[in-house]
């Protein structure tokens with residue numbers, strides 16, 4: 001049960017089905033001189049932005065590429081989403097409009113949760129401080145588009161994401177660096193993960209004498225569109 005890989009960074013298979021407005025922008029500007037300005041111009045156009053976000057949303061099955069929360073959360077919070085460059089466009093101009101370098105991350109620009117005493121750093125993923133300021137080591141950063149990214153992480157019952165116990169020391173460094181850069185162990189995420197895992201075990205225990213009901217429950221709860229899908233699979237899959 002616990003030797004399987006968990007999440008932390010969700011694997012996003014890259015598709016060759018590239019949104020055409022993005023593709024035509026890339027053809028026009030393969031290496032923009034000012035990637036920030038070029039990107040702003042692209043996302044300012046509603047049609048370009050919406051087409052890209054819709055495609056990424058489908059590619060990621062509605063989950064944040066980094067923390068795996070559902071991006072439309074209608075329950076206790078709705079923090080929105082933004083398109084994130086996995087590797088910073090400022091250092092990799094040629095990746096500004098590269099579909100393989102783009103993911104949908106939680107937190108709408110300007111919609112970040114404010115820090116307070118109880119949670120001094122509640123913002124994670126693409127807008128986490130170290131990621132947002134490009135203050136990380138790219139050689140240690142595990143990308144959601146790396147086909148083996150999920151093997152690096154494992155989940156504790158208290159919701160903490162950790163480096164998978166089977167990793168060697170250089171891979172442990174990568175996992176730890178990635179968790180820190182994306183702030184994937186902020187209080188908010190730990191709590192949400194803990195609640196998810198606790199509830200799953202609770203219901204699995206309640207249904208243990210009814211194998212049909214248990215099977216139906218797990219089929220629903222282990223769908224790829226469910227938040228923290230890899231933590232779910234690790235614990236009750």
Ligand SMILES: [Zn+2]
Nearest residue numbers: 064067106125
């Ligand atoms: Zn996230």
